[in-house]
Amino acid sequence: MRTQDIEKLLNDNKKLNEENKELKKENTELKVKIKELNYNLNSIQEDHISKELDSKIDYETFDEVKFTHKFNGNKEDMSIISFLARSNKRVDILKSLEETPKIPSIIAKEIGDSSHHVSKYLTSLKEKELVICLNEEDKRFRFYRITAKGKHYLEIIENKKY
Incomplete structure (x- = not known):
């Protein structure tokens, strides 16, 4: 393999590693957002269930x-x-x-x-x-x-x- 080809592969590898780091960061941010949305959804569901139950209870x-x-x-x-x-x-x-x-x-x-x-x-x-x-x-x-x-x-x- 030529030196020029090796350098190109190393550069490509470096770029892919950087892209991978960025994607991991985005993935982590998305997971946090999903947890927040799930928490908010659960709170809304609990409030709704509580109000519905409260209206039916003697x-x-x-x-x-x-x-x-x-x-x-x-x-x-x-x-x-x-x-x-x-x-x-x-x-x-x-x-x-x-x-x-x-x-x-x-x-x-x-x-x-x-x-x-x-x-x-x-x-x-x-x-x-x-x-x-x-x-x-x-x-x-x-x-x-x-x-x-x-x-x-x-x-x-x-x-x-x-």
Whole structure:
């Protein structure tokens, strides 16, 4: 092979390497844009599902018994108040659910925590009957709502009536 041919091949190779780097950069930028679009689309879908579900729910159906408990500082009251007072995140979750049912990822965005942590908090709040899952059978997009009991104890915590 002649020297001139080798130089031409080296130059061609160099140009192709530069083009490859540029394409990789563009590919990375496109991936970021796609992730942003997917995130925005998921948010829009979650909001739509939440509004649609909210319009169809008869909330009284989900409270098995109307909660009419008066605070009197008994052992159960103090246990739940202590449970809530130990974690601002639990209280933040209850506040987030005051207006409308939500899924963990939306709550997580609102309170600045991970969906994983919010799901754990919701499980413990559910065990104390402070929240209820409206569609337990679903594995994704589980909607949670604060119960009358949850509202009662949230009011106590917020107003420091203990």
